Amino acid sequence: MALLAIDTATPTLALAVSDDDGHVLAAFASRIPKMHATYAHPLMDEMLAVLSLEPQDIRGVIVGVGPGSYTGVRIGVTFAKVFAYALDIPIIGESSLAAAAFALRTHCGVVAVMWDARRKSVYSAVYRVQYGTFQEVLAEGKREIAAFMTSLAQVVQKDEAIYLVGDVAKAIYEQYASTFLLHPLIVADETASVYAEHLLALGYPELCTKMQSREVGDHGKDAHVLVPRYLQLAEAEARWLEKRRGSTGNESE
Amino acid sequence: MRWSERMKQRYEEHLRNGGPTEILAIESSCDETAAAVVRDGRVIISSVVASQMSSHERFGGVVPEVASRAHVEQISLVVDEALQKADRTLSELQAIAVTSGPGLIGALFVGVTAAKTLAQVAGLPIIDVHHLAGHMYAAALSDGVEPPFIALIVSGGHTELLQVNAGGEIIRLGKTRDDAAGEVFDKIARALELGYPGGPLIQQLASQGDPEYFDFPQAKLGDHSFDFSFSGLKSAVLLHLDRAKKSSQPLRKADIAASFQRAVVAALIAKTREALLQTGLDTLVVAGGVAANLALRDAAKSLCEELGIRLAVPDFWLCTDNAAMIGAAAYMRYKQRKLADLTLTGRAEFSIDQW
Structure with missing residues (x-):
């Protein structure tokens, strides 16, 4: 009996299998961009x-639902939801940003995750870690880099260490080091990566609760409602809404 | 045991023992999320299509990102409904088939990923299907037709003239060099301010018009080519509309629609006729979304009557994208041992003679 975790929201394709107690039995990660659709199944x-x-030995699934690459995250979410549906087992979705930060949960300080979302903006969130405890202090969102730094300055406590995580972490470190002179500022990961063993550890308590609290036979249905968290509308949709708002505004004038 | 071993055991056993072949097929190459269960490439046990048409209508065409998002939301529901309607479980089936291309890459990934997952879980073979082959084999569902034949496939994304040999081998005789026929219908419908999708709307308007009123040009691409070209025709119609709008004359919309439709059909039929004469094949399949067009169906019928050959056209509801046609196309490959593996992926560009 085992559990499965998968994340494809970043250029890293990540899979892990654990036993029922959440102990990792195998974990895999590769950084071959744009090959997630090809290799997720053979690697599994x-x-x-x-x-x-x-x-059939897998009894529960944890999937990273993004944010991240739209196409990438859809591959993992489709994989996971169809897998859970076909086996009629429970599934939960977890933030890919939180899973990336969870790698540092045994440290002490705040973890600021920032993944390039183009046009000077980042998919971002801040978590406080303290020797194993993990707490969200700034909810995930797509933000302009400058605004994210302002928010980070507000949530960080006196003398607290700041761990920067993500593909823009290095650049941000260089630009903002002087802003955070009173804090240990550490670039902990220069890539946008999720490793499935962390995703598994992050989602394990919730998955356990779900596995214990539901009647067998109900589970597959959860898979149907699971969707990626894109954090923004499709461009065409945003433009359409903008236009419509504009035209209704004129009508009311 | 690895998927390949589990799969092979079942597959070989089924080929040895015989019995019906029931395939779950998935299609997600454009704006329909579809699943179906098909027996022996001929009998539709269930067919489910979740259309996104109303979602794309406001954009005047299919938006890839919007389509991909909808596919993820629908895919497991559509598969579940197809299995429930067929009263089958995964383990009772013989294979999973899926459209791997051509189409919108993000949309294809959803269907292919879902199909591979189902195959992996159930230990079933995977069969990859070319979207246009699917359209072509939709005729087998309605008519029982089998190769060899000439196939004219006309849709919003494709216009192809194919020779299909007895074993199912496909030789592409011709294709469009610019716009697909269905695409031109959409563009002209937009210029006529009819809406989207253009095919049915133009057909409706054309029924009230005179198809001989305007003499729009047909492309001439040399005597030996089976290729099509519709950009010249499109420009001529758009230019006419432009001029007519600037002058004070009434816009003869119905006559424009009828004359435009006649020109498209004439171009399609002329090349098809040449292909039939040159190959000597005695069956014509007309398929794809535009095969629902009545003028094209009538013209194909006349052509086949004149040449004394058989015409096979899918039922109307099987002309647009669906998964039953993918299940039909997959059957022959199942028999011929042409199976895909877990590395199967979506292909935005995928020439049918590479299938």
């Missing part, structure tokens, strides 16, 4: 074979 197959497991 390989991992199960190494562990002498069948897909």
Whole structure:
């Protein structure tokens, strides 16, 4: 009996399988961009074979629902929801940003995750970690970099260490080091990456609750409502809404 | 046991013992999320299509990102409904088939990922299907037709003339060099301010018009080419509209629609006729979304009557995108041992002779 975690929201394709107690049995990560659709299944197959497991041995799924690459995150979410549906097992979605920060949960300070969302903006969130405890202090959102730095300055406490995580972390470190002179400022990861063992650890308590609280046979239905968290509308949709707002505004004048 | 071993055991056993072949098929290449269960490439046990048309209407065309998002929301529901309506579980089926291309890449990924997951879980073979082959084999569902034949496939994204040999081997004789026929219908419908999608709207308006009123030009691409071209025709119609709007004359919209439609149909039929004569094949399949057009169906019928050959056209509801046609196309490949594996991926560009 085992649990599965998968994240494809970043250029890292990440898979992990644990036992029922959440102990990782195998974890895999590759950074070959744009190959998630090709390799997610063969790697999963390989991992199960190494562990002498069948897909039917998986009893619960945790999936990173983004934010991140639209196309990327859809691959993991589709994989996970169809997997859970077909096996009629519980599934939960977790923030990919939170999963990235969760890698540093045994540190002490705040973890600021920032992934490039183009046009000087980032998918971002801040978490406070304290020797194993993990708490969100700035909710995930798509923000302009400058605005994110202002928010970060507001939530960080006196002398607290700041861990910067993400593909723009290095650049931001160089630009903002002087703003945070009174804090230890550390670039902890220069990539936008989620490793599935962290995603698994993050989602494990919620998945356990769900597995214990529901009747068997109900679970597959959860898969149907699971969707990626894009944090923004499709461009065409945003433009359309903008236009419509404009035209209704004129009508009311 | 690895997927390949589990799959092979079942597959070989089924080929040895015989019995019906029931395939769950998935299609997500454009703006329909669809799943179906098809027996022996001929019998539709269930077919479910979740259309996004109303969602794209406001944009005047399909928006890829909007389509991909809708596919993720729909995919497991559509598969579930197809299985429930067919009263089948995954393990009772023989294979999973999926459209791998051509189409919108983000949209294709959703269907292909779902299909691979289902195959992996259930230990079933995966069959990849070319979207246009699907359209072509939709005729098998309505008519039982089998290769060899000439196929004219006309849709919003494609215009192709194919020779299909007895074993299912496909030779592309011609294709459009610019716009697809269905695409031109959409563009002219927009210029006539009819709405989207253009095909049915133009057909409706054309029924009240005189198809001989305007003499719009047809492309001439040399005697030996089976290729099509519709950009010249499109420009001529748009230019006419432009001029007519600037002058004070009444806009003869119905006559424009009828004359435009006649020109498109004439171009399609002329090349098809040449292909039939040159190959000597005695069956014509007309398929794809534009095969629902009555003028095209009538012209194909006349052509086949004149040449004394058989015409196979899918039922109207099977002309637009659906998964039953993907299940029909997959059957022959199942029999021929042409299986895909877990590395199957979506292909935005995918020439049918590479299938």
